[in-house]
Amino acid sequence: MNDELPDDPRSAVDELMEQAYEFEHGSTQIALIEEAVRMADLSGDPDLAFGIRQELIDASTMGGRPDLALVAFTWCLAQFDKNPQDYDAHGILWKYKWILASLAEFPQLTREQIDAAANDMEQRTVNEGYTRHAVETMRWKLAMDFGDHDEMQRIYERTRKIRRDALSDCKACVQNCTVEHYMLLGKPKLALRSAEPILSGRMGCSEIPEITYGGVLRPLFQLDRLDEAMTTHLKGYRLVARNPEFIDTVAEHLRFLVMTGNDGKALQLISRHLPAALANPSLLKRLRFFFATVQAFLALEAKGQESVKLRLPPGSSFTRAEGVYPAGELRQEFEDAARELAMQFDERNGNSYYQNFLEKLRETPKQIKPFSAPARKRKPQENDE
Amino acid sequence: MSHKFQVHLSGLINLLSNHLYSGPEVFVRELLQNGVDAIRARQLKEPRFAGKMTLELSKPVKGVPTITFMDNGVGLTEDEVHRFLAIIGESSKRADAGERPTDFIGQFGIGLLSCFLVSDEIVVVSRSMTGTPAVEWRGKPDGTYQLKTLDADLDAGTQVFLRCKPGSEEFFDAERLTELARHYGGLLPFPITVVSNSGSDVINTDELPWKESSANPRTRQKNWMKFGQDLFGMKFLDAIPLMSQAGEAEGLAFVLPHSPSLSAKRSDRVYLKRMLLSESADKLLPDWAFFVKAIVNANDLRPTASRESFYEDQKLEQAREELGECLRRYLVDLSRNQPEKFRKLLGVHQLAIEALAAADDDCFRLFIEWLPFETAEGRMTLPEYLARHDVVRYIPDLDQFRQISRIAAAQGIGVVNGGYVYSTDLLEKFAELNPDVQVIPVESSEVAHALEDLTEAEQDAAEVFLQTAESALRSYRCAVDLRKFRPSELTSLYSINSEGRFLRSLEQSQEAADSMWSGVLNNLAGSSSASAASRATLCFNQANPLIQRLVTLGKQPAVRPAVQMLYVQALLMAHQPLSSKEWKLFNEGLLTFVESGLST
Numbered sequence: 001m002n003d004e005l006p007d008d009p010r011s012a013v014d015e016l017m018e019q020a021y022e023f024e025h026g027s028t029q030i031a032l033i034e035e036a037v038r039m040a041d042l043s044g045d046p047d048l049a050f051g052i053r054q055e056l057i058d059a060s061t062m063g064g065r066p067d068l069a070l071v072a073f074t075w076c077l078a079q080f081d082k083n084p085q086d087y088d089a090h091g092i093l094w095k096y097k098w099i100l101a102s103l104a105e106f107p108q109l110t111r112e113q114i115d116a117a118a119n120d121m122e123q124r125t126v127n128e129g130y131t132r133h134a135v136e137t138m139r140w141k142l143a144m145d146f147g148d149h150d151e152m153q154r155i156y157e158r159t160r161k162i163r164r165d166a167l168s169d170c171k172a173c174v175q176n177c178t179v180e181h182y183m184l185l186g187k188p189k190l191a192l193r194s195a196e197p198i199l200s201g202r203m204g205c206s207e208i209p210e211i212t213y214g215g216v217l218r219p220l221f222q223l224d225r226l227d228e229a230m231t232t233h234l235k236g237y238r239l240v241a242r243n244p245e246f247i248d249t250v251a252e253h254l255r256f257l258v259m260t261g262n263d264g265k266a267l268q269l270i271s272r273h274l275p276a277a278l279a280n281p282s283l284l285k286r287l288r289f290f291f292a293t294v295q296a297f298l299a300l301e302a303k304g305q306e307s308v309k310l311r312l313p314p315g316s317s318f319t320r321a322e323g324v325y326p327a328g329e330l331r332q333e334f335e336d337a338a339r340e341l342a343m344q345f346d347e348r349n350g351n352s353y354y355q356n357f358l359e360k361l362r363e364t365p366k367q368i369k370p371f372s373a374p375a376r377k378r379k380p381q382e383n384d385e
Numbered sequence: 386m387s388h389k390f391q392v393h394l395s396g397l398i399n400l401l402s403n404h405l406y407s408g409p410e411v412f413v414r415e416l417l418q419n420g421v422d423a424i425r426a427r428q429l430k431e432p433r434f435a436g437k438m439t440l441e442l443s444k445p446v447k448g449v450p451t452i453t454f455m456d457n458g459v460g461l462t463e464d465e466v467h468r469f470l471a472i473i474g475e476s477s478k479r480a481d482a483g484e485r486p487t488d489f490i491g492q493f494g495i496g497l498l499s500c501f502l503v504s505d506e507i508v509v510v511s512r513s514m515t516g517t518p519a520v521e522w523r524g525k526p527d528g529t530y531q532l533k534t535l536d537a538d539l540d541a542g543t544q545v546f547l548r549c550k551p552g553s554e555e556f557f558d559a560e561r562l563t564e565l566a567r568h569y570g571g572l573l574p575f576p577i578t579v580v581s582n583s584g585s586d587v588i589n590t591d592e593l594p595w596k597e598s599s600a601n602p603r604t605r606q607k608n609w610m611k612f613g614q615d616l617f618g619m620k621f622l623d624a625i626p627l628m629s630q631a632g633e634a635e636g637l638a639f640v641l642p643h644s645p646s647l648s649a650k651r652s653d654r655v656y657l658k659r660m661l662l663s664e665s666a667d668k669l670l671p672d673w674a675f676f677v678k679a680i681v682n683a684n685d686l687r688p689t690a691s692r693e694s695f696y697e698d699q700k701l702e703q704a705r706e707e708l709g710e711c712l713r714r715y716l717v718d719l720s721r722n723q724p725e726k727f728r729k730l731l732g733v734h735q736l737a738i739e740a741l742a743a744a745d746d747d748c749f750r751l752f753i754e755w756l757p758f759e760t761a762e763g764r765m766t767l768p769e770y771l772a773r774h775d776v777v778r779y780i781p782d783l784d785q786f787r788q789i790s791r792i793a794a795a796q797g798i799g800v801v802n803g804g805y806v807y808s809t810d811l812l813e814k815f816a817e818l819n820p821d822v823q824v825i826p827v828e829s830s831e832v833a834h835a836l837e838d839l840t841e842a843e844q845d846a847a848e849v850f851l852q853t854a855e856s857a858l859r860s861y862r863c864a865v866d867l868r869k870f871r872p873s874e875l876t877s878l879y880s881i882n883s884e885g886r887f888l889r890s891l892e893q894s895q896e897a898a899d900s901m902w903s904g905v906l907n908n909l910a911g912s913s914s915a916s917a918a919s920r921a922t923l924c925f926n927q928a929n930p931l932i933q934r935l936v937t938l939g940k941q942p943a944v945r946p947a948v949q950m951l952y953v954q955a956l957l958m959a960h961q962p963l964s965s966k967e968w969k970l971f972n973e974g975l976l977t978f979v980e981s982g983l984s985t
Binding site: 022026027031032034035038068071075081116117201373 | 697813817826891894895902903906911960961
């Protein structure tokens with residue numbers, strides 16, 4: 001890894017991209033491509049600047065930086081609109097899906113802005129001769145994030161009747177959405193039935209089954225299929241542990257550990273992932289992680305545990321030097337942080353979905369079903385293996 | 386009355402093979418698998434029975450090439466043939482209980498029927514070891530078959546005859562057939578003979594390569610290395626024996642001679658009961674083990690539906706842990722007993738070792754003093770760094786480290802780059818385990834604050850200049866500072882933190898975007914832009930003669946454009962693309978200087 005870059009911006013871009021490809025999705029890769037974008041801009045070649053930004057959109061979407069992806073995308077879209085003959089419309093619409101679906105994760109954006117973006121994508125989709133399958137699937141995802149169950153069902157019903165085409169999300173992704181759809185509606189059996197083609201390995205893509213493993217934990221738990229849930233947790237967690245993009249899936253694993261009374265492991269997960277949650281530009285994913293964290297402390301409190309030994313990231317507002325926390329206070333702090341975000345989202349979404357969700361977490365201690373992973377010979381490493 | 390669906394078998398098989406398997410060549414695997422199962426079934430009854438298999442290729446000058454597969458296993462009675470060959474997916478030997486229905490086809494394999502991929506007719510002649518008459522089964526791809534008993538007094542065992550169908554000639558070739566038999570069955574404990582016009586060859590030996598009998602550890606190691614090179618076509622750095630009780634797995638891991646890309650999928654060669662399962666398995670070793678390529682046989686792990694990988698269950702999880710433990714022990718031994726070799730390995734596989742150290746406290750303690758970090762003063766280990774500096778300051782951001790590293794080095798300020806994948810994890814773990822050492826994350830601007838301050842008199846003298854500079858850059862949301870640093874040729878140092886960088890790129894997009902997206906970006910930036918001034922700083926160098934002159938000029942008209950030009954210059958040196966406003970600034974500043982140059 002070389003500190004010195006070539007003076008010629010084009011060579012610098014090549015070198016940075018070559019380095020970037022060596023890394024897995026995450027902050028190092030993104031930092032290298034960001035710099036490559038700046039060098040591409042300095043080169044004065046708009047096509048190069050466009051191409052490298054496309055790479056940045058990919059890397060930051062897959063690496064947990066939807067804010068960066070959005071910024072790079074708007075530049076590309078403007079460039080595309082200026083010279084539509086120079087670029088590939090399918091390519092830009094494909095990325096439009098990711099961007100559109102991510103918009104609800106930012107409570108700073110209004111419903112009107114998000115709807116306008118959806119309409120804009122729809123218009124472009126139709127103009128290019130595609131069906132509305134792709135854009136409606138994104139609206140479906142947005143409705144899930146808005147906590148709007150009626151809208152989710154309406155969109156689900158009408159989207160099923162639309163023909164898939166080259167712009168559609170892959171089948172595994174759509175199937176995973178169906179799992180989430182039923183999970184959110186509180187229909188665990190349907191959720192699991194929808195998950196079956198993914199869990200059996202017949203469907204998959206770059207992010208599936210990783211996400212699905214986290215998504216089925218809740219329905220499996222609800223149906224008392226704890227053994228399966230534990231197996232799924234064990235194999236699913238390690239697949240999502242390293243990438244901040246999956247922090248909400250990690251939250252599902254954390255929640256599962258809390259609900260099965262595995263407090264020690266739950267605390268380890270909090271220590272390990274809180275930095276990524278706090279740094280996460282997707283406030284919705286951050287909120288979901290906070291929810292699971294609140295549950296963890298509620299469970300400890302209910303057990304009468306007064307203090308918690310925990311390593312929190314240096315510099316966070318939650319962190320104290322001594323590393324020992326009164327369980328009640330910690331719960332309160334995370335609950336406050338979660339409530340503040342929940343209120344922001346609810347205000348934007350025009351409902352009280354996330355605040356209600358937070359209130360319902362109070363029932364956590366009553367819902368716990370203790371279940372532990374079978375003992376193993378060597379003390380397990382909590383991290384990557 | 387009930388009716389039956391008409392199923393065109395070959396179509397179905399084609400479909401299955403495209404979805405489940407890698408290609409038509411799996412027919413060789415299925416033939417061998419049937420043979421192995423039959424032999425093992427026979428050995429249950431005759432424990433010392435010596436099993437063997439033969440693949441015979443016949444290529445008449447005129448006419449269709451054929452392959453005859455023979456095993457001397459348990460054989461089938463007429464009844465069993467009806468049951469086992471007639472029902473797709475059912476097989477006498479692989480019917481382990483407790484499978485979920487979704488794995489039905491995979492668990493049992495489409496078996497013999499995969500031969501329809503290369504042959505339009507399958508003929509099976511079999512004689513059961515129970516001594517019942519031999520039977521002949523003729524199957525067609527449309528799902529029909531004929532069965533008759535034969536008078537011939539055959540030895541117990543099974544023969545399968547295949548006739549090359551058009552387009553499958555490549556598989557009816559001695560070289561290819563030998564290669565495939567070796568590929569799938571090279572580790573099988575029963576001799577496999579390939580017979581063709583050019584002679585007959587036993588393509589495997591009974592010995593498992595890691596069961597190397599040589600008592601001399603050096604000879605053993607040498608043989609392993611040679612085996613690895615022959616197998617994978619690569620000269621490896623070392624060979625490590627692997628063993629796991631869980632899953633009854635054994636094998637060898639070879640240390641790769643190059644550092645693999647972090648994004649590359651790992652690919653190991655794995656066998657199930659000595660039959661090749663996959664040459665690109667990615668689940669059997671822990672994530673951090675990407676510095677090795679392994680060959681492993683497991684006798685007690687469950688295959689997936691496609692029979693090309695292991696099923697992810699707790700047994701696999703435990704096997705992975707035990708196999709990982711072998712590698713971990715190897716590294717620990719090496720670091721303790723063969724430091725030179727460890728250093729060499731570290732040179733190639735630093736990332737893997739960092740990954741392991743970040744994941745495992747014990748390994749961390751052992752490895753940390755070996756691991757070089759990138760610092761402003763070059764690559765060095767933490768002990769080396771701590772010999773020079775009391776405090777470990779690190780910048781968790783690649784770009785900010787680059788902004789500041791040269792200046793920091795020139796002033797002898799210690800800064801570590803925490804921007805690479807595991808660096809920050811390792812530094813934080815170091816802090817946790819060494820409470821007496823201060824380890825602090827910093828931003829580049831904080832490092833700038835550590836640059837030498839002005840004296841009080843100098844500060845007073847510079848006050849007017851700083852006010853002018855501050856107002857000149859206010860609308861560019863860049864704060865100003867004045868300090869002394871080396872090298873004195875440098876007029877100023879621009880530093881920007883990650884939020885500031887984000888806002889710059891956001892504004893850049895906003896300049897281009899239409900009103901809808903511009904509004905979205907505006908909201909995204911939100912309140913954060915209010916305090917943006919602190920996110921970028923231009924620190925002038927009081928040691929630089931030009932800056933000294935500007936300071937004395939205070940608020941004279943030339944100062945403002947000069948400051949703005951220096952700002953643009955600093956941006957470009959920091960590889961920051963200019964916004965249109967900054968370009969305008971640059972152009973205007975240039976004109977001002979050209980004019981003032983002309984008018985004097």
